[in-house]
Amino acid sequence: MTMSTTSTSLLGFVLLSIIYYRWVATRSRARLPPGPKRLPIIGSLLNTLPARMGLVPPNPKPLYERYLEIGKASNSDVIHIDVMGDHTVVLNSVKAATELLDHRSSNYSSRPAMPMVDDLMGWEWDLAHMxxxxxxxxxxKTFTHYFQPRAITEHHPFQRKSITELLQKLLALPDPDPVELEGYIQHHAGSIILRATYGIVSPKDQEYYVDLAHRAITPIIHAAPHGTYLVDYLPLLKYVPNWFPGADFKRKAKTWSKYSIDLKDQPWEKVQSEIAAGTALPSFVTRNLEGIDTASVSEQVIEEIKNCAGVAYLAGSDTSIALMRCAILALATHPEVQERAQKELDSVLGTGGSNGRLPDYADREDLPYLSAIISETLRYYPVTPLALPHACLEDDVYEGHYIPKGSTVIGNSWAILHDEKLYPDPMTYNPSRFLKRKTDSGKEIEPQPNPALYAFGFGRRICPGRWLALDTSWLVISSILATCTIQKALDSNGKEMEPLVEYERGLVE
Structure with missing residues (x-):
């Protein structure tokens, strides 16, 4: 027997022993929430493996819809997935998510271990994963101080400048295709966050760093959902050598880990050189370094500022891009919504000539339908349909269901935002649901709940950069509608083509 065969056999024995122990321990506990049928030892593995792993027939529905279907079939808003003793609890209702992730936040504010993303791909410095x-x-605290609602008004001047540049580029295009449009939107969102975080304004530099962020975010979006790789269920697998049979995930992680290093280090080094040269513009980095003697302050303080800058740079642009892309898709497929929004804009801004102007943040209260479009887009196309997972720190019981210590707990944002009890007729795109209206008898109808409450995470782990993403998206969509009409693409015969709506399956859709 070769050493390789011996190592494989030994590792297999150890893993099977761990799985068996978990299975026996779970069976002796109180009643777990309902879920898919569990097989001995492997649990619900065959029901939950992503189709991209090629181990089960593909399920065309995304995971968040499948979780909701499991809950409906079980007549429960809380479901349990057991994969080889690894417990995942999914919360499909606002009631369950609020009770556990908000009201019991002391027990649910941590994150589960993320062996693939943090240990192998090198993202342990990301605030969202800590x-x-x-x-x-x-x-x-460092991050929120600069990106809280009162602080982001400081970014409005360069947001206005950037939107003007974006519109000039779009209006100069004879017939932009979707790829071109997406590229311009991506660069715009990236330029905002680069200016806010590092003070980077050179178009050439911005293009380079926007591309770097895109290369970094693509693999993390793919790998972050819990269970994408078996190592998420069996952390010991992270120790297998790269040449080991089935260790393709190790080889991928090695390639992807370079992006984590480059994304955090490269823009930081650039702003440090500008600070040294006295040319740095005010930014998140310079604001946090003011009054600090970098030669004597602890490395920990500097590292925390550096980490937070990297998080803002990575996540800030990606959330905005996803929201803006979805809004453009919605407007292209709902011309009646677009027409109403443009009439509202004309009534506030004028219709061109000497009276016409671009919308500004001061117009927000006078443009309620525009704001409703952003809200409905966030509800209908949530950019993070499954919130980042929480970890249960101690055994808990919810409505008679046992939630074991160490469970991964996920708020199903998509299910909540498509709950007909909260949002009647949830599969219809209807911005008016967020406006104050009156019935035929004159009775006021209150707007439906703000989707931002459920679209950016829950409890103490709600996304701290959401205000900048919403601000950026509002100005872009309102400015595009004030100057352009979004239409479906035409084929070679001049006929409209229906957009192919496909989500990339991952953390951000």
Missing amino acids: PYSDRWRRHR
């Missing part, structure tokens, strides 16, 4: 700890609190 366990609930003093380290997380320090990072969160």
Whole structure:
């Protein structure tokens, strides 16, 4: 027997022993929430493996819809997925998500281990992935101070400048195709966050760093959902050598880990050189370094500022891009919504000539339908349909269901935002649901719940950069509608083509 065969056999024995122990321990506990049928040892593995792993027949429906279907079939808003003793609890209702992730946040504010993304791909420095700890609190405080609602008004001047540049580029295109349009939107969102975070304004530099962020975010979106790789269920697999049979995930992680390093280090090094030269513009980095003697301050403080800058740079642009793309898709497929929004804009801004102007943040209260479009887009096309997972720190019971310590707990944002109890007729795109209206008898109808409450995560782990993403998206969509009409593409015969609506399956859709 070769050493390779011996190592494989030994590893297999150890893993099977761990799986068996987990299975026996779980069976002795109280009643778990309902879920897919479990087989001995492997649990619901065959029901949950992503189709891209090629191990089960593909399920055309995304995971968030499948979770909701499991809940409906079980007549429960909380479901349990057991994969080889690894427990995942999915919350399909606002009631369950609010009770556990908000009201019991002391037990649900941490993150589960993410062996693939954090340990192998090198993203342990990302604020969003950190366990609930003093380290997380320090990072969160540093980040939130600069990106809270009162602070983001400081970014409005360069947001206005950037939107003017975007419109000039779009209006100069004779017939932009979807790829071109997406590229311009991506560069615009990236330029905003690069200016806010690092003070980077050179178009050439912005193009380079926007591309770097895109290369970094693509693999993390793919790998972040819990269970994408078996190593998420069996962390010991992260120790297998790269040449080991089935260790393709290790080889991928090695390639992808370079992006984590480059994304955090390269823009940081650039702004440091500009600070040294006295040419740095005010930004998140310079604001946090003001009054700090970098030669004597602890490395921890500098590293925390550097980490937070990387998080803003990575996540800030991606969320905005996804929201803007979805809004453009919705407007192209709902011309009646677009027409109403443009009439509202004309009534506030004028219809061109000497009276016409671009919308500004000061117009927001006078453009309620525009704001409703952003809200309905966020509801109908949530950019993160499954919220980042939480970890249950201690055994808990919810409505008679046992939630084991160490469980991964996921808020199903898509299910909540498509719940007909909260949002009647949820599969219809209807911005008016967020406006104050009156019935035929004159009775006021209150707007439906703000989807931002459920689209950016829950409890203490709600996305701290959501205000900038919403701000950026509002100005872009309102400015495009004030100057352009979004239409479906035409084929060679001049006939409209229906957009092919496909989500990339991953963390951000």
